[in-house]
Amino acid sequence: MNPRTATLILLLGCLPPSQLMAQQELEVPEMTLKRSVWQNGIGTGFAEGALSIETKLVRGLGTDQGGSRVNHDLWLGQLLLGTILMEPCRPNRWYGGNLELTGQLIGGAQDHPEPAFFVAGNVGLRYHLSAIGRVVPFLTASIGISGTDIGEPDLSGTFQFNEQVGGGLRYFLSERRAIVLEYFFQHISNGSTSLPNHGANSHMFSLGFAWLY
Template identity: 30%
Template sequence: MKKCALLILYSALTVCLFCSFALAQVEIDEKKVNLGKKRHYEAGMREYGISGGVGYAGEDEVITDFIVMPKMGLILADFDGPVPGAVEMDMELMGGMFWRPERAEEGAFNLLFTYNFETGTKFVPFFSAGAGAYWTNLDVNELGSRWNGSPQGGLGVKYFLNDRVNLSAMGRIRHISNAGTASPNRGVDSMFILFGINFLR
């Protein structure tokens, strides 16, 4: 009877010890996996790129345009925690052309802040918001001045081809108006679909 009890006790201790080692190994493996997650952005890095796309606004007249935007971005900070990612400050030079309701030109300097969401994969969703100083010779009822402000923002995703190069797709909403410095000042709200390529340094 004593031998049986000792055997049961020995077996129980062995199982407990084995389970403890197994759980410890699982925790170690999980830490290794977390540590091994791919981080694309770190504070101090720079991102250069160019994007372009088409915009549409349904005002009194349909307004459509095509824009191209080279950019330079600086990674200000990176974060771990529940929402890992990095804050980026982007400076964009925008040039474009309207083809509806008339041929006209546009240009702007934009300053935006972007949060890149690190997922541990090649896909990095992001959110951008900011504003710009904007010029256009478009003659429509909604704009009373050639000089305007252009608050804007949108959502997108980047796909990394390698450590330093990514492709991007984004939907962006842009408002242009003159802040009451001229009349009329109804403004133009456009929705853009943008595609781009970016290079990290």
Template identity: 30%
Template sequence: MKRYAMILLLVAGQLLSAGAGHGEEPAVRTASGEFAILGGYGITHRGFGATRTQVETVDAILRYGHFLSGELGTGRWFQGRHELLVEVPLHLTLDPRVRTMTGGYLLGSWKFTSLEGLAPYVFAGGGILYNDLGLDTQGTRLNFSYQGGTGLQWFVRPDTALGIEYRYHHVSNAGTAEPNEPLNSSKFLLGVSVYR
């Protein structure tokens, strides 16, 4: 584990030493798309809604973002761009047992573009999730997810950003089978994005 942490720190150090400077504008203002990989940790909130089971996950998400607009709005807090995000997640559960969840998400995002070297964003959406958790409290393996959250990207190069993200994540079968315990959780993610 220490070895992987060291490799991650070295890669981050190389990106940081390159710097976002050189007077170039971050690509978030003009790019047509974004490719990203995110990784992190999630945990359910027992007692939130009908969630009773603790589920912990290690998460990996591949993301493609396509900008639907140029810069819109004026002013520091309103200027931004609409982005459509397509994600392929892999949620590896660690507790209560090692299993997987995977599927696809479609999310809408507003990315703020007026802050120098930073791009905060908000997003919401959902998708389909195949759930192989083996829980007696879930009546089917085919589930649905809705989610929403916020993030912040820091440009270390004009076309490359490091990011941190929080998302609320809901999984249930939408009443298609019984029982139907929802999994309401928080996910904390780190990522790298490349704009084209």
């Protein structure tokens, strides 16, 4: 044992046990302290900078609305990341709430009229309305680029654009955990970069789970 180590052990041995315990107790709150994701408890509006991670299972039912020649049914999975951009606006009004920036990774397949893959990356905005108890309704819209081999008669080429517009609600089981229900209308097309380009349109219904940090 070198002299420095021996000296350190001797000094620690001279400290009263109560002083060592007090030092440990002071360190514990710093390790357990967490910033709230709410202004003042569940349903009071999200804090600026709060982060969301969501996973969702999505069922799409095709429609001929918007010009599609056939119905395109899909099964998709989504991973969403979001950050609250602002403090609640108009907190005492039903339409008051928070604006959130979102990014999505989407992947899955068409199962009707024939099998085809679909992948996409989207960015968008989500507006959270005033809470009703533990329920927080929201409106959402996003746009992105995608790849698919759905093909004719409604699409051509692998590269496509996709847009989503809809709304839903989050039911908070606890301060940082929520079940997410959502409906949105999805449109896929290539922006007339090649023909045909009638578009693949679907009504989308999703069930998911959210974690907030």
